[in-house]
Amino acid sequence: MAERGVHRPRATDGGHRVLMIVGPAAGGIGAHAASLVQGLTDEGWQVVVATAPVTAARFDLGPHVEVSWPGRRPVAVWRALRRLRALAAGADVVHAQGHQAGLVALLVTAGLGRRAPSVVISWHNAILGAGILRRARTLLERVQVRRADLVTGASQDLVDRATSLGARRAELAEVAAPAAGRAALDRAAARALLADELGIDPDGDWLLTVSRIAPQKNLDVLVDAARIAQGRRGGASERGVVWLVVGDGRDDLLASLRASVAADATPVRFVGARSDVPTWMAAADLFVLPSAWEARALVVQEALAAGLPIVASAVGGLPELVANAGVLVPVGDPHELAEAVVGLLADPERRAVLAAAGRRRWAALPDAADVLEEWTARYRSMM
The missing domain is CATH 3.40.50.2000 (Glycogen Phosphorylase B;)
Structure with missing residues (x-):
């Protein structure tokens, strides 16, 4: 190479x-x-x-x-x-x-x-x-x-x-594989900046998704998983949990997703397209991608480079790409997605192992x- x-x-x-x-x-x-x-x-x-x-x-x-x-x-x-x-x-x-x-x-x-x-x-x-x-x-x-x-x-x-x-x-x-995006800020500074912008807990658990707002991305499954995980929050972490979705796309689908979130205060925030994705990755605890299908998604490669543990659908090219750097779940199953997220939030040692594996995986691409x-x-x- x-x-x-x-x-x-x-x-x-x-x-x-x-x-x-x-x-x-x-x-x-x-x-x-x-x-x-x-x-x-x-x-x-x-x-x-x-x-x-x-x-x-x-x-x-x-x-x-x-x-x-x-x-x-x-x-x-x-x-x-x-x-x-x-x-x-x-x-x-x-x-x-x-x-x-x-x-x-x-x-x-x-x-x-x-x-x-x-x-x-x-x-x-x-x-x-x-x-x-x-x-x-x-x-x-x-x-x-x-x-x-x-x-x-x-x-x-x-x-x-x-x-x-x-x-x-x-x-x-x-x-x-994309070059490793270098965040302008370290984790603490990135969290402080974004927490102030969004009005969220800088000490909470942040789950990041970077995705187009499109049907094949299964963001409705993500919202359902967030709702399920919220019910199990006490078993995972005493800290607040927020699911952050970066990206734009279909306005009608976005409106529907936001309405679903607002109906019962599910902790999901759709923040739109952003040019500072490395900053968001520096601030996050996990990267989540529930898509119905992906090949070798560039955004997953960026997450590997950033050392973010990954929870993603076991579909297309993702199993080979993610390898031992994350947890793969069945497509379209919000319960399995929530279970994987809750389990990782409760296990910082495993997250550290996955983060190191992700950086090694990216270096080999x-x-x-x-x-x-x-x-x-x-x-x-x-x-």
Whole structure:
């Protein structure tokens, strides 16, 4: 593994051209794409990006964007696809980040004949749902994996699914571990600052969740678990317990969650999106993530780096990622989630063991330089 955070540019790939198609993204997908684009550019690759304006702005992709993500108006869609097709015809590789981007990549490369580039589709998440919608999505997945030259998954279950649907080549492609965010304040100072802002007990037990407000994040399960844990508080700690949720997303879902919390004074606070996440992690006692599905969530990697014991769903790529640095619970079970949290709050020695294991786990994860090396090798293998 390369020294973490060290990248040595080289100018040996100036003739190689990559068209990166990135669907609308708010989290790990956008951060991963931005890191990969920057690394490729530093090494001399010619990279063109197609993405939505909001994604380009959020992840500083603007200098590389030559076409916007197809909009909703038919004329805009037609123009974007026509431009993308021209770019694809001049590329060595078209790399689609996500399911939607994969469909766009197949559309714009169809029928190019000898001008056709190699097509890579990276799956970063599972498609959830049931019934007709689920069957339709499975059909679209099957089309993707059978036409792509390579399908990668951010977790092994995604790779296994691509293989089962007929992928010619499917591989695990880990997302780079983020650099350890250094909080500007130590634990005591971070707690004092946030406690004053939020009006909460600086000496209490703080449980942190960093997440989009979205159905798949199972934040209703978190609220239920907080309610259950509150009833068992005396067995866990004499101190106050507060569950802090950092992140934004769907306003209607947030309103519903806040109404549920207010109905019986459940100790959950939704504090919105924050740019100072390292400060929140420095102040917290546990990191909690009850999602219905995750791959190798960047926020969990950040929690590992911060030495936060983790309580998370046993789903997707989380068991492999968390390893011995936390407690895994069944998806959608607030009782098990509450039990895990209460148990850890009552056992500071175990929390210390998990914190140390988390830091070791983070140190062993691939960094941006490692991931870039893997991707350039994949690209070259298809040229």
